[in-house]
Amino acid sequence: MTFKPQSKNKVFFVLLLLFAFLATPDANAQRKKRNKDKKGDTEKVAPKKKSTEKSIADLTKKSKKIEGLFTIYQDTITGSLQMVVTKEQLEKEFIYFSQIKDGVSEVGAFRGAYRGSKIFTLKKYFNKIEFVAKNTSYYFDPNSALSKSAEANISEGVMASLKIEATDKEKGLYLIKADAIFLKETLSQIKPPRFPGRGPFSFSLGNLDKGKTKINAIKNYPENTDLVIEYVYSKPSVLNGGSNAVTDGRNVTIKVNHSLIQVPDNTYMARYDDPRVGYFTTQVTNMTTPSVTPYKDLIHRWHLEKKDPAAAVSEPVEPITWWIENTTPLEYRETIKEGVLRWNIAFEKAGFKNAMVVKVQPDDAEWDAGDVRYNVLRWTSSPRPPFGGYGPSFVNPRTGQILGADVMLEYVHQTNRVIYDKLFETMSAFSYEDIDKAENELQKFNKQYNYCSLGHLMHENSVFGNTALTLMNASEDEKEVLRNEGLTHLIMHEVGHTLGLNHNMKSSQLHSPAQLADKNYIQGKALTGSVMDYEAINVTNDRTQQGHYFTTTLGPYDLWAIEFGYKPVTTYKELDDILKRSTEPELIFGNDADDMRSPGKAIDPRVMVGDLSNDQITYSVNRINLVNEMTAKLRTKYSDYGKSYQELVVAYSILQGQKSSALNVISRFIGGIYVDRAMQGQVGGTQPYTPVSYADQKRAMKALKDYLFAPNANDVPKDLYTHLARQRRGFNFFGGPEDPKIHSAALRRQMGVLYHILHPNTLQRIVDSELYGNEYKLPEYMRDLNKAIFNADINTSVNSFRQNLQLAYTDMLIQMLTGKVSGRFSNVAKSMAIYNLKTIRRFAANNLGDLGTKAHKMHLKTLIDNAMKEIK
Numbered sequence: 001m002t003f004k005p006q007s008k009n010k011v012f013f014v015l016l017l018l019f020a021f022l023a024t025p026d027a028n029a030q031r032k033k034r035n036k037d038k039k040g041d042t043e044k045v046a047p048k049k050k051s052t053e054k055s056i057a058d059l060t061k062k063s064k065k066i067e068g069l070f071t072i073y074q075d076t077i078t079g080s081l082q083m084v085v086t087k088e089q090l091e092k093e094f095i096y097f098s099q100i101k102d103g104v105s106e107v108g109a110f111r112g113a114y115r116g117s118k119i120f121t122l123k124k125y126f127n128k129i130e131f132v133a134k135n136t137s138y139y140f141d142p143n144s145a146l147s148k149s150a151e152a153n154i155s156e157g158v159m160a161s162l163k164i165e166a167t168d169k170e171k172g173l174y175l176i177k178a179d180a181i182f183l184k185e186t187l188s189q190i191k192p193p194r195f196p197g198r199g200p201f202s203f204s205l206g207n208l209d210k211g212k213t214k215i216n217a218i219k220n221y222p223e224n225t226d227l228v229i230e231y232v233y234s235k236p237s238v239l240n241g242g243s244n245a246v247t248d249g250r251n252v253t254i255k256v257n258h259s260l261i262q263v264p265d266n267t268y269m270a271r272y273d274d275p276r277v278g279y280f281t282t283q284v285t286n287m288t289t290p291s292v293t294p295y296k297d298l299i300h301r302w303h304l305e306k307k308d309p310a311a312a313v314s315e316p317v318e319p320i321t322w323w324i325e326n327t328t329p330l331e332y333r334e335t336i337k338e339g340v341l342r343w344n345i346a347f348e349k350a351g352f353k354n355a356m357v358v359k360v361q362p363d364d365a366e367w368d369a370g371d372v373r374y375n376v377l378r379w380t381s382s383p384r385p386p387f388g389g390y391g392p393s394f395v396n397p398r399t400g401q402i403l404g405a406d407v408m409l410e411y412v413h414q415t416n417r418v419i420y421d422k423l424f425e426t427m428s429a430f431s432y433e434d435i436d437k438a439e440n441e442l443q444k445f446n447k448q449y450n451y452c453s454l455g456h457l458m459h460e461n462s463v464f465g466n467t468a469l470t471l472m473n474a475s476e477d478e479k480e481v482l483r484n485e486g487l488t489h490l491i492m493h494e495v496g497h498t499l500g501l502n503h504n505m506k507s508s509q510l511h512s513p514a515q516l517a518d519k520n521y522i523q524g525k526a527l528t529g530s531v532m533d534y535e536a537i538n539v540t541n542d543r544t545q546q547g548h549y550f551t552t553t554l555g556p557y558d559l560w561a562i563e564f565g566y567k568p569v570t571t572y573k574e575l576d577d578i579l580k581r582s583t584e585p586e587l588i589f590g591n592d593a594d595d596m597r598s599p600g601k602a603i604d605p606r607v608m609v610g611d612l613s614n615d616q617i618t619y620s621v622n623r624i625n626l627v628n629e630m631t632a633k634l635r636t637k638y639s640d641y642g643k644s645y646q647e648l649v650v651a652y653s654i655l656q657g658q659k660s661s662a663l664n665v666i667s668r669f670i671g672g673i674y675v676d677r678a679m680q681g682q683v684g685g686t687q688p689y690t691p692v693s694y695a696d697q698k699r700a701m702k703a704l705k706d707y708l709f710a711p712n713a714n715d716v717p718k719d720l721y722t723h724l725a726r727q728r729r730g731f732n733f734f735g736g737p738e739d740p741k742i743h744s745a746a747l748r749r750q751m752g753v754l755y756h757i758l759h760p761n762t763l764q765r766i767v768d769s770e771l772y773g774n775e776y777k778l779p780e781y782m783r784d785l786n787k788a789i790f791n792a793d794i795n796t797s798v799n800s801f802r803q804n805l806q807l808a809y810t811d812m813l814i815q816m817l818t819g820k821v822s823g824r825f826s827n828v829a830k831s832m833a834i835y836n837l838k839t840i841r842r843f844a845a846n847n848l849g850d851l852g853t854k855a856h857k858m859h860l861k862t863l864i865d866n867a868m869k870e871i872k
Contacts, residue, residue, distance in 0.1 A: 056084070056166045056175045068220025069262055072178070072227075079215060080179050082165070085122055085129050087172030093119050093134065093263050095403070097394045098188045101216075101228055101255040101370050105386040106203040106242045107192050109254045112369075112378055112408040114392035115188055119263075120159065127164050129176050131187070133157035136397040137284060139296050144288040160186050182229050182258060183213050190231055190254055203242040205252055206235025216255060224372060225260045245383035257370045261403065263396060266303055270399045271575075273297035275677050276582035277564050278502045278532070278591045280393075282400050298400030300393060300500040301565045304352055309568070313348055319357045322407075322495075325369050326361045327379045329411070333360065335484050336377055339491030343499065346554055346562035355566075372404045375498070377491075385410035390452055391494030405498035407491070410455060452503075454493055454534055457609060458550075461537035462486045464658050465549055467651045468539050471630050471637050482549050489550040492531040496558065500565055504530040505607045506590035507557050509614040513622060516540075516613055519547035526555035527612065529586045534595075534609035536619075536661065541626050556586040582677075583684030594675065596668045599752070600759030604675045605668035605692065610661035617669060617699055620662035624707050627659045631716055635723060644727040649740075652724060660749045663708050667753045669700035670781065671766040671774075691774035698776065698784075705788035708753060714746045714801045747804045757785070758812055760824040767828050782832040790843055797849040803856045806840075810860055813837050814867040834871070837864050 060082060063073035071084040097117040103109030119134040135154050140147040166175040180186060191205045212232035219226040233252045241249030272295075273281045279299035286294040306314035322340050324333055337358045347355035361369075361376070369376040372394075393405035465482045507529030515521050517540045528535050531551050540546045564578045581587055590607035597609045605616065613619040631652070638648040672692040678685025707713060724740040726732075756762060766778045789809050793802060816825045816833040825833075841864045844857040 054166055056168050056173060059166050059175060066218050066220045068225050069223060070220070070225045070260060072218055072220060072225065073175075074215070074218060081177070081182065081215065081218075083176055083178035083181070085174045085176065087174075090122050090124050093121055093398070095259075095261040095263055095396060096120050096133075096187055097259045097261060097372065097403075099257050099370065099392075099394075099406075101257050103254040104242060104246055104252060105382065105384045106246065107205055107254075108386070109190065109192075110382065110386045111380055112390065112392075112406055114394055114406075115256075117394045117397060117403075119397050124164075124174070125161065128161050129164060129174055130158055130162075131160040131181065133159055136282070139284050139286045139288075141286070141288040146288045150287075182215070182227050183210065184208065185231075187258060188256075190256060191233060203240045203246075203249070205233035205254075206238075206250065207233065209234040209251075212251070219371065221373070223262045226370075226372065227258045228255060228370065229258060230255050243384050257372075259372045261372065263398070264303070264401065264403070267305065268303040268399055268401045270298050270401075271301065271565065273299050274564075274579055276579055276589060276679075277561050278504055278589050279500045279561075279565060280497075280502050282395065282397055299565060300395050300400050300402050302402045302499070304347075304355060304566055306351065306568065313351055313353050315353050316355055319355055320499075321357045321359065321375060323369075323374050323376045324358065324360045325376050325378045326363050326365070328377065329379070332487060335487050336491050339488045340377070340495050342488075342492055342552075342554055343495060343562070346559045347566065349559045350563045350566040351568060352566065369406065375405050377407045377409070379409050379411060381411035385412050385455075390455070391497030393498045393500070402498070402500060407494045407498060409490070409494075412459070452494065452497060455490060457534050458486055458490050460654065460657055461550075463650070463654050465537050465539055467654055468626075468630060470651075471633050472543050485548060485550040485552050486537075488552045489531060492551075492554070496532050499562070501532050501558075501561055503534065503591045503595075504532040504557055504589050505534055505592065505595040505609060506588045506604070507533045507555060508535040508608075508612050508616075509588060509606055510555065510586055511613060513613045513615055513619045516547070516619070517542060517545050519545050522547035524553070526553050527551045529555040529588065530557040530561075531555060532558070534597075536610050536612045536623065536658075538612060539623075539626065541622055541629075556584075557589065560587050580682060583682060589677075590675070596672075596756075597664075599756040600761040603673040603765060605665075605672035606674065608665055608668055611665040616665050617696065617703060620665045621703055621707070623662040624659055627655045627662075631655055631720070635717060635720055645723050645725040646727040649724050649726050652720070656745065656749070659707075660752060663704065663749065663753055664756070666700050666703045667756050669696050670757050670776070671762040671769070672697075673765065673769060689769075689772060691769045691772065692776075694775035697781075701781070701784050701788065704753060704757075705784075708750055709788045709805060711792050711799055711802055714742075743800060743804055746801055747808060750805050751808060754809060754812060758816070760821070760826075760829070763829040764826055767826060778828060778832055779835075782836055786836045786839055790840060793849075794843045795846065795848050797853045798856055800852075803852075806856070807859065807863075810837070810840055810863055813840075814863065818867060818870050837867065840864060 060073040062077060063075045063082065066072040066074065070089075073082040073084075074080070075082075095117055096119075098115040100109045100111060100113040100115070102111050103113070119136055121132050121134060123130040123132055134156060138150075138154065140150040160181055162176040162178075162180060164174045164176060167173065185191065185208065191208070194202075194204055209232045212234065214230050216228040216230050217226075218228075231254045233254070235250055238249040242252075246252060273279060279301070281297040281299055284296040284298060286296050302320050303318075304320075305317040307317055308314040324336055328336065340358050341356055344354060344356050347353075367374060369378050390408040391405065392408075393402045395402050462482065465486075466479055469479050469482065508527075510529045511522070511525075511527065516527065516538055519540075522538075525548075527538055527548060528551055531554060533551075535551070537549050538547065539549065560578070560581060564575065567574075567578070569575055582589070588606075590604060594602050594604055594607040595609060596602045596605060596607060608616070611620070634648060634651055634655075638645075638651055640647075669692050674690045674692065676686045676688055676690070721740065721742055724742075726738065726740075728738070763778065766774065766776070766781060770777055789802075789806055793799070798806065813833045813836055816822060817830055822830075841861060844860040844864075847854055847857065849857070
C-alpha cells in the first residue's frame with residue numbers, strides 16, 4: 001500500500017493521540033501519588049503557627065519606660081499608662097498616700113491638703129491583678145485561737161481588678177493598664193460628698209471628665225512611685241460658680257499627688273496612746289482581750305534612733321530634716337528656722353541632740369514640695385486662705401510611724417488686712433437646729449482634713465495687737481516684735497502637729513492675770529503650758545508692763561509630751577513613770593474633743609480657745625475694758641487725710657471680735673464641769689468631775705449682765721457709727737445696702753452667748769450636776785438670766801439694742817417649748833421656760849416707757865400669749 005505525504009501526516013497525528021490516551025492513566029496515577037505524598041507530608045510535618053500572644057516588649061515598644069518601685073510605661077503618643085507588677089510584689093503590703101497639689105478651697109481641696117494613707121496589697125486572681133485596701137483597725141493576738149477568725153465580718157476594699165495584658169514568666173512580670181487606677185477616683189475619693197442640709201446653691205463639683213483628666217508628672221524612685229494627676233470636673237451649668245478663685249465653675253481642676261510607697265523595713269517600735277497626753281493616733285481595737293478598754297491606739301511619731309544607744313543624749317542616726325521652700329519671703333526665713341529648732345530643746349529632754357535640722361530649698365532644686373521624700377515648710381498666698389497654718393503628716397497605718405510631713409503657711413495671715421470681705425453681716429434666722437447643723441458640718445470637715453484653725457485666731461490676734469499698738473502710739477519696732485513673736489508661735493505650733501502632737505486647749509492656765517501683766521516676771525517664759533493651745537494675745541492694760549505678746553518658747557507640757565512620745569524605753573514602767581506626772585498643774589491636757597468653742601459642746605471651761613490665765617473671767621473682763629477704752633479712741637486715731645474709712649472699719653470690727661471672744665470665754669463657766677483624767681489612785685489626781693464653784697458661776701453671770709446684756713453694753717462715741725464706711729470696690733455693694741448693720745452685729749454677739757447658756761446640753765448639765773456638787777441650780781440661774789435681760793429698763797424706755805435682745809431671748813424660750821428641737825430639753829428646763837415667759841408677760845404689762853417701748857412690750861405679750869395657747 002502506498003502512502004501519499006499528506007497521508008503520512010494524518011497517520012502520525014492518529015498515533016500521537018493513541019499514545020496520549022494510553023499514557024493518561026499512569027500520568028493521573030502519578031499526579032495522584034504526588035498529591036497524596038504532599039498531603040501526607042503536610043499532616044506529618046506541619047509548620048509552626050505564628051503566636052498571636054504579645055509580650056511586654058511588644059506592648060510597650062512605643063512607650064517611655066520609667067523605672068522605680070513600680071515600673072511605669074507611658075505611651076509617647078497618647079500618654080496612656082501601663083504598669084508592671086512583679087511576682088515578688090504580690091501579697092506584699094504597700095502604703096498609698098495622696099495630697100492635693102492644687103485645687104479650690106470651696107471643696108476642701110487646697111494646696112498641701114493631706115488625704116491620709118492606707119495599706120494595700122496586690123493579688124493575682126487568674127488573669128487579673130487586684131488592688132486591695134487592707135483594714136488596719138483591729139488587732140488579733142497571733143497566740144489566741146481567735147486569730148484564726150481574724151477576717152470574719154471585716155470587709156477589705158477591692159479598689160481595682162485589672163486584666164493582665166502580658167506576662168514575662170521567666171522574670172515574673174505582669175503588665176497591666178494603669179489609666180483606670182490613676183485617671184479615676186480608684187485609690188481615693190477626691191470629689192467630696194454633699195453633706196445633708198447644705199443648700200442647693202452651695203458650690204459643688206461636676207462629674208469627672210475622662211476626656212480632660214490627664215497625667216501631669218511621673219516621678220519614680222526605688223522606694224516610692226509618685227504621679228501627679230490633673231482631674232477635671234465638668235458640668236454644663238452651675239448654680240454657684242464659687243469665688244473669683246474658680247475661673248470657670250463648669251470646669252474645675254484639682255491636681256492630686258498619688259504616692260505608692262514601700263513599707264519601711266526598720267527597727268521602729270510602735271507606742272500606744274494614753275488619755276493623759278495628746279498625740280494623733282491610728283485607732284486599733286484588740287479583738288482578743290477581755291478588757292473593757294481594748295485599745296491599742298498607735299501614736300504618730302517619727303523613727304528616731306540614737307547613734308550611741310548608751311549615751312544619755314545622742315544625735316539621731318537620721319534627724320528630722322526640714323526644708324524651707326523657696327517660695328518663703330526672705331524676711332521670714334530666719335524666724336521660721338528658729339521656730340523649728342526650738343523643738344530641739346524638747347528632744348534633748350528625750351535623749352536626742354539636734355533631732356531637728358533645717359535647710360533651705362535652692363532656687364534651682366529639681367524636686368518640688370509635693371515630693372514625699374522631703375518635709376517642707378511651704379507658703380501660699382491664696383485668694384481664699386483655708387488656714388493660717390496647717391501641719392499635717394502621714395503615717396504607716398500598721399505602726400503609726402510618721403513617714404513625711406509639711407507645714408503650710410498663708411501669707412495673708414502675716415499682714416494687717418482682714419481675710420473676709422463682709423465685716424458686717426445681717427443677722428441670720430438662727431435657731432437651735434441651725435446652730436447644731438453648722439457645728440456638725442464643721443466637725444465633719446475638721447475631722448476629715450485634720451484642719452487646724454490656729455492661723456485664723458493668730459491673724460485676729462495679730463491684727464488686734466497691731467490696732468492696740470497703733471492706738472497706743474507704739475513704734476514700728478514694737479510692731480515688728482509682735483509680728484515676729486506671732487510667726488514664731490505659729491511655726492512652733494504647726495511643727496508640733498508634724499511631730500504627732502494634737503492640740504492642748506487647757507494649757508493656758510499656766511500663769512495668773514497679774515503674772516501675765518508683769519513684764520519682769522514673764523520675760524523669757526512661755527505664756528502657756530504648751531504651744532499647742534489657742535490662747536488669746538497677751539496685750540496688757542498697762543502699757544508700761546507689756547511683756548511677751550505670744551508664746552515664743554516651749555512650755556512644760558511640750559517637753560513632757562515629747563519625752564513620752566520619743567524617749568527610748570525598754571519597759572512599760574518607764575513610760576508609766578513619765579505619765580504619772582500628768583497631775584502636775586503645768587501638764588494639764590485637753591484637746592479639741594473637749595474644747596468648748598462651740599455652743600453646747602464639751603463641759604470643761606478651761607478647755608477653751610481665745611482665753612488666757614488661770615483666772616479666765618478676770619482676764620476676759622480686763623480685755624473687754626481694754627477694748628472699750630480703745631474703741632473710744634478710734635475716730636481720732638484713724639483719720640488720715642485722703643484715705644478711705646476702711647482702716648477704721650477693720651479696727652472697729654477687730655475690737656468687737658475680741659470682745660465677743662472674751663464674752664464667750666466667760667459664758668462657758670455657767671454649767672461648767674472641771675474634768676480630771678488622772679487614773680485611779682494616781683498621786684495628785686482628783687475626782688473626774690467637779691462642778692464649777694457657785695461663786696465663779698455667779699461671777700460669770702454678773703460679767704455677762706454688765707458687759708453683754710446691759711442697756712449701755714453697746715455704747716460708743718456718737719460719731720463712730722456714722723463713719724464705719726467700707727471702701728467701695730466695683731459693685732461690692734450690689735447684694736445689699738452698704739450701711740453698717742450695727743444692731744445685727746450686736747445681736748449676733750449676744751446670740752452667740754445665749755445659744756450656749758440656753759443650749760439643751762448646758763441646761764441638762766446644770767440639772768444633772770446638782771447631784772454631784774453644783775450649787776448654782778437651774779431655777780436660780782434662769783431667774784438671774786431673766787433679770788439680766790429685763791430688770792434694768794423694765795420701768796423705763798427700752799433702747800433698740802435691748803428690744804432686739806429681749807425679743808430674741810423670748811423667742812428662744814418659746815422654741816424650748818414649741819420648736820422643732822423642744823424634745824431635747826428636759827421637763828425641768830421647760831418648766832423654768834414657762835416660768836420666765838410668764839414673768840416677762842407681767843413685766844411687759846406695765847405699759848411704761850416711750851411709744852417704741854410700748855409697741856415692743858405689746859409685741860412681747862403677743863408672742864407669749866400665742867405660745868401659751870399652743871402649749872395648751
